[in-house]
Amino acid sequence: MDFGSKRRWGGSVPGHEVKKRKRDEINEQIMGNYFNDPPLYGDGLFRRRFRMRKSLFLRIVDEVSARNSYFVQKRNASGDKGFTPIHKCLVAMRMLAYGGSADGLDDTYAMAETTVIDTLFEFVETVIDLYEKEYLRPPRARELEVILRQNEARGFPGMIGSIYCMHWQWENCPSSWAGMYKGHKGKPTVILEAVATQDLRIWHAIFGLPGSHNDINVLQRSPIFDELASGRTPEVEYWVNGNPYTMGYYLADKIYPNWATFVKTVSAPASMKHKVFASIQESCRKDVERTFGVLRKKFKIIYNPARMWSHKKLNGIMRACVILHNMVIEDERDIYVNPEDTQGFEGADDPPVSQNRDVPAIDKLINTYNCIKSKETSTQLQQDLIEHIWGLYGASTGPFATR
Known part of the structure; x- marks a missing residue:
């Protein structure tokens, strides 16, 4: 063999068996x-x-x-x-x-x-x-209206969806990257952050961050609030317990920060009000966990450890699976959901949220992010929702509930 010549890959190779596959x-x-x-x-x-x-x-x-x-x-x-x-x-x-x-x-x-x-x-x-x-985008104005209406009926006015992260194990992660991609799972993983609604539709997905990150690190690198900060999202106005609010929110796990756009459960609830709120919040937040379960069962390629060597190929497979999942949800929505509950999901003919694509001034952008990260609004919103949920479900879940 001539070691000085470059081996030719692909095409017909002398001596290889030719299979007639019919x-x-x-x-x-x-x-x-x-x-x-x-x-x-x-x-x-x-x-x-x-x-x-x-x-x-x-x-x-x-x-x-x-x-x-x-x-x-x-x-x-x-x-x-x-x-x-x-x-x-x-x-x-x-x-x-x-x-x-x-x-x-x-x-x-x-x-x-x-x-x-x-x-x-x-x-x-x-x-x-x-x-x-079309299938990896935030909800349009009329779609958002339907989502808000559905979640208000569940006891959460202003709720857009639930947010969470999923890890996909990377079996063939290069050894030089293993330390960066290995987190609390004990093996190299790649993270998917997603927002899902009750019908299991994924409205936001970002994939590719190393598994050594936690949900807060992923959030700091996520573009989930970029559209909101730029003023390119539909206006959301709602009242809770007599107080007005102008930003939608996501149900989140305890690890997420106390921002105005997140509503978390109550840790170690002591009073009956807090127990009822924690139960309802955790039940509704299961939407995104159910979505991950369905996504992984539907596409076993992301349930099994990934055997590809290329991070780019992993990214493509995950994004394609999310797209196909959303296409199936849209195609079969009329089978599992009451059609009256989905009026307004108009698909591609629905007009875009806004035609104004001007970049806001930096001062306005900073002020909007300060509003998004407001701890005072987060605390007030949670307290108002606790009272609101108690008014809806307290009598039926308390110690004197009629059986």
């Missing part, structure tokens, strides 16, 4: 299993195996293949037909849904390990390119 037969089998009329496996099994309804999947296939020529069926150098768009998208979704090894799909879908990996990352990048603007 792609046409596998493609016919896929169509017969799921897409012919009648299919061997019905809509319920399709939804179970690929985490979405068939109609949504076919829409994604059409739009992905229109955007990225990688998914268009082509002929190779020998004239054989390549994989169809449905074939490639099925393999990518199977990888996201089950998180198994790429080599394990060869005997089922007749696709080599390297092609499976390439298909997965092409799919992930195209999904982000196509849908990130």
Whole structure:
């Protein structure tokens, strides 16, 4: 072997075994299993195996293949037909849904390990390119109105959602980075910060910070309040216990700071009022924890330890999974939620929050951040909500409740 010459990767290599994978037969089998009329496996099994309804999947296939020529069926150098768009998208979704090894799909879908990996990352990048603007954004004005109405009915006027962080273990984290990414979990992890609502829709997501951070460190690097400080969010006005407020808030864990935009539970509640408030707050804050549970169960690739070497690829997979999760929530909202409760979720036709994109003066920006971080407002809001919750639920949860 000539050690002075550079080894050539890719393409045909002399001596390597050539496998005839009979792609046409596998493609016919896929169509017969799921897409012919009648299919061997019905809509319920399709939804179970690929985490979405068939109609949504076919829409994604059409739009992905229109955007990225990688998914268009082509002929190779020998004239054989390549994989169809449905074939490639099925393999990518199977990888996201089950998180198994790429080599394990060869005997089922007749696709080599390297092609499976390439298909997965092409799919992930195209999904982000196509849908990130619509499915990774804060709520628009009419959507926010619906969210506020739903949360007010639960006892929290002015509540926008719940905020929390999730860790994704990074099994193949480079050794030189392991100390930076290893936190209280004991193994290298990467953090996802998200805001979710009762219907499990994720309205804010930032991923990529090392697992050595805690929720406060993540918050200090998060852009969650940038739009609010810049005056580009819808106005929120509500009254609690007779007092007016002009900023929405998130339900948060105890570790979060005492800001006007967070409402936390009461530590070691002593009085009945505090116990009732803590119970209701912790129950509603489960929205975001339920969302993380559904997201990880739906896409096992982020439930299992990540085996990729590249931080960029991890970021792409997580963002694509959040986008697909939100697409499924929007597509299936009418199945699980009363349609009257979701009037106002108009989708892409809903007008933007504001057309004014002027950058505010630095003094105004600082004053807004001071209002966001106001401990006095945080204390007053919590006290008002304690009284408000007691007025709604106290009689039914107290020691003299009627059974």
